[in-house]
Amino acid sequence: MDSLDSLHHLIQNHPLIDNHAHNLLSCDVAADYDSYPLESITSEAHGRALENARTTLPLLRAVNQLGELYGTPCANWDDVLAAHTRWVQEDYDGLVRRSLEGTHMLLLDDLLSDEDVESYEWHDQFTSSPTKRIVRIEAVAASLLRDIMSVERKPDESVWSIFRAKFLDALDHAMADPAVVGFKSVICYRTGLDVNPYSPDEDLLTASLHRTLDSGTRKSGYRVEEKPLNDWLVQQTLKLITFRKRAGVVKPLQFHTGLGDNDINLVKANPAYLQPLIAQYPDAPIVLLHSAYPYTRDAGYLACVYPNVYLDLGEVFPMVSREAEEKILRESLEITPINRLLWSTDGHFFPETYWLANKQFRQALETVLVDYVEKGDYNITQAKAAAADILFHNSNKLYSLNQTAQYTPEIIQGAPLLSDARVSQTSDLLGAFLQKNPDIEYIWMQWIDFTATTRVRIFPLQEFIRIARKERRIGISLAVQCMLQDDTVTPGGSTTGQFYMEPDLSSLYRNESMAAPAAASATVMSFWRSEEGVPLNGCPRTTLGNIVTKLHTTHNIDVLCGFEIEVVFLKPLTSHQTGEVTGYASATKNHSWSQMTADTRKMIPILEEINQTLETMGIHLQQFHAESAPGQFEFILPPATPLAAIDALVAARQVVTAVAERHGLRATLHPRPFPNGAGSAAHTHISITPPAREDVFLAGILNHYSSIVAFTMSQDASYERVRSGIWSGSEWVAWGFQNREAPVRKIEPGHWEFKSVDGVANPYLAVAALLAGGLIGLGENLSLAVKECTVDASHLTSAERAALGITTPLPKSLAESLAALSEDEALQGILGGGLVKNYLSVKRAESERLQSMADDKRQLWLLERY
Known part of the structure; x- marks a missing residue:
């Protein structure tokens, strides 16, 4: 009432x-x-x-x-x-x-x-x-x-x-x-x-x-x-x-x-x-x-x-x-x-x-x-x-504006509840979700920080309903903008102040992969809001949403994204004395791309379980198959608007990880879990509609590619994939129609696959950086100086590359890409100077911490987290 x-x-x-x-x-x-x-x-x-x-x-x-x-x-x-x-x-x-x-x-x-x-x-x-x-x-x-x-x-x-x-x-x-x-x-x-x-x-x-x-x-x-x-x-x-x-x-x-x-x-x-x-x-x-x-x-x-x-x-x-x-x-x-x-x-x-x-x-x-x-x-x-x-x-x-007001009534306190007194019978997103899932007892509120670590707060349903009604707020220390995986705050970071988590109810997914006897729960992504309740600069999801909106309102361009999840399934190796995990081995050995071997057949029940679990959540895979490295498989998600696509990506990755754990395996997104095997990427598809200004859009991305990869390849380990001849996108900033040895593969007008993205990146920031490059191109009406490349650019002579306008090598290290980002005022202007400043601080401190470890310790540390 x-x-x-x-x-x-x-x-x-x-x-x-x-x-x-x-x-x-x-x-x-x-x-x-x-x-x-x-x-x-x-x-x-x-x-x-x-x-x-x-x-x-x-x-x-x-x-x-x-x-x-x-x-x-x-x-x-x-x-x-x-x-x-x-x-x-x-x-x-x-x-x-x-x-x-x-x-x-x-x-x-x-x-x-x-x-x-x-x-x-x-x-x-x-x-x-x-x-x-x-x-x-x-x-x-x-x-x-x-x-x-x-x-x-x-x-x-x-x-x-x-x-x-x-x-x-x-x-x-x-x-x-x-x-x-x-x-x-x-x-x-x-x-x-x-x-x-x-x-x-x-x-x-x-x-x-x-x-x-x-x-x-x-x-x-x-x-x-x-x-x-x-x-x-x-x-x-x-x-x-x-x-x-x-x-x-x-x-x-x-x-x-x-x-x-x-x-x-x-x-x-x-x-x-x-x-x-x-x-x-x-x-x-x-x-x-x-x-x-x-x-x-x-x-x-x-x-x-x-x-x-x-x-x-x-x-x-x-x-x-x-x-x-x-x-x-x-x-x-x-x-x-x-x-x-x-x-x-x-x-x-x-x-x-x-x-x-x-x-x-x-x-x-x-x-x-x-x-x-x-x-x-x-x-x-x-x-x-x-x-x-x-x-x-x-x-x-x-004024004959023909506009539609995007207004969602709040959940009315005191409205009639379901028989178990769990949720208001309203037409809002939360009410609709809980009507379909009346057994839900807990809601996991999540965000992804600058180290691509998923941070979680878990709430009993009644408390979450209060949060959704804005009857209470959940404050998180602003220090998380400058925090490493071990909760260390980087120099310059402050433990003073906080932001507030605001659930994006459109991102609600049921947690179907939790092991029994865990209670029924759901996951929701969140935005960051300031003390005054306004969007907080530095929130990855807000940053991406703002860029998508600007593309639409300023240039009448709409964006769709799609993702390929490349993951390697590993068997843990444990110490006979302590029982602790000391390393990992691939779950399969007789393994090659798109082949069905005795080893890969053993994985079919797990792959099907992942697909069936995602189906119950409303995430419909387009296909899945064996990839090149031992234990490596690929799951292809359908296209959607950027925020929705990434929310589905995050949920799907969590399902893959949880199902693997149920079978005693570790699923890793590590860019190169084995030195001699093929790397794992998170190939990102972006399409723009209409495609009329696709060259201008692409020109902006290519002009800022060295800075963009600071977000899309955000670990030192990511650059172990930057090699020629392994279908990882070669070593030069280039593009080509259906060229899988270019970092940007054009698939059709206005549709590209970006190969310089992997699973240890914050996906909201990675896509935001790519779209920001396109937005700069549109705003400056740039010409596409890089011509189509039909081969691996690394196999061309310097003169041949120059004739195609291919003059910029991909950064060979995280330090190089961070240095490029620190000098890229245009990209910083789109993403926000404060966000970039904190991101640079975090990634440099993270790199210093990881490089101080012995190689085997660093590898194990990353495999356990990504």
Whole structure:
């Protein structure tokens, strides 16, 4: 049943469409406080007046809240400046991503006259769906005037006739542009909202245009602030909107109203002045921006009595006090229909403007709606519908966005339970899983660290349900980001601080391979969250997910992954005196690739048991067969989206290991368990759709391959496979169609097999690094300089390799690949500087520890762990 808890969950977690915002500053200038004072995040003041902003309640409130965003307490404004500067310098993308968490789509007025902002497409990487544009008509007019005045005119052409034709043509183009979903006027700033609904004569407009031209120059530009001309721009826009709406194309006109800087005439910022214009164009959707503060009730009245008027609730968050925000919401709800209320941040320049606006709006909306529910004005169902409409659905419908909100209701505490009182009967992922598996008693929460060690916490089911409901959190020391397999923390690592495990319920698998009498259990992978509950930089699964999202939103590319598990089955050798394992021997001897021998036939029951176990878990192998080395077999998994594919890979490896143990064997992923045998890889298949830019994608990977292998071949032992002639991918960075002696084998358009990956790598980071290379290639539009190689590149002469563009040898050691990674700023920029710093520290310390061991001790140590 519904409860206030469910209302709270919806308001705080429902995705939102931000129907009016502006571009963010580029990283280069985001900490240039002389040009862009950070105080502007809570104030419309400028110059000397802005100096007073530090004493205002909205800014002091922001100081106290921003510590949550930054992940560090802020006691004063200097702390905010320091934290902002640090984030900009170390992880600006991370700051933007945190600030836009929960934002499904942005509608940007991207015509700010500032060259220091990012393009509207740049913002796509941080939202669920691509950004759309709001075209500011005065900016279009100013741009056209500069263009017109930069070229010579024919003697019989007037400036007015040229401008008129070009402006109307620009409106037509914007109407036809699918990236444009609406228009905006800032006439409020220029001549006020008392817009004449009727066009003046041509002579008056011509004179108005010439006065505009006289006030500017081609160099300085032309500010359109002549009332006849400004009114005409609005009138023509509304006429076209009306005309195109009859043809089924709906693109509203937004008006800045109310609150603004000292350039505005506050009296004429009252939207009541727009009433004649609204009445003149009843078929043109009109949005009154910024809550029309302090004229909120006037705007609400217009939205109540005119069916073409909508009220936007933005900008006042976080520009006014908490009480004022709540009052504005209450005044908006007095008579305004819910389906006429829209949400926006008016976010601009700084990521904090988005974060503060969204946080404060959700807080105020919950306060107001809960109060109405408790007083009986709304029931909970009505309040939840109102919140979802304001946050998402109203903008989705008005701007014809055709978006679907990805919102999952929480497990409702106190809901009816199954007969054994184990799990809520809900439609969420956990409920569905437990309905199918009612005997589950324990849940294993897992993550994989930088040494590719799987770390596990086990919870009785009732405790895990509390975690899934977010009724409790599981903190893990941040030291695990700098921890070796023996729990040693590397130099520079800290035992201070923690992250919180958040289960990814889509990754739930039943543990089918546990030996009796173990109770029924399931495994779930987890994300890392900060103290404030936001994604933590350094989480391998989050890092991969962000890159996959960026490929989709920025380049419209979707990715599938598939894996081959190469594993060697070993028999343990024990000491007669102590019974301890002293070494391993292969489980089979008479063994070769894809052959059935007396020895390999003995393994068939084990292989079939592995397949049957995976089938019960919903993981369907495509095939399995004997590989080249004694005791070596290969299991091929089906393709899936990257996170799902790797989750299945992790689960399948655990099944292989557990089934082998039941039969007294050790299954190892060691890259080369026997010096004279073939190595074991974890060949990784990646395909992109559509494949149109496959060469650009591949070029990015090949350009950064030496750095990427620091993640895909992450142990010194991995480089024992980098040899020519053993089908391991040769010794040069190259690619070839169906060439198994190239590190990259092209299989079909947009589909490659990457052979420089093995089982001792963290698979989330390995795939993230490969996709990051492709993302760099797309972002830089790289050309594929390496030509197709049809042979083992090691067999070519230097001149022959050079002719094919094959100039880079694969690193011969982990030290070489780590050195390449430490110098690769582009790859670090995608993966995150903090993640790479910790990874380098861990892998170097791990290598030093392993190389200090005797060869036989090191080999045994690795076989027992991988």
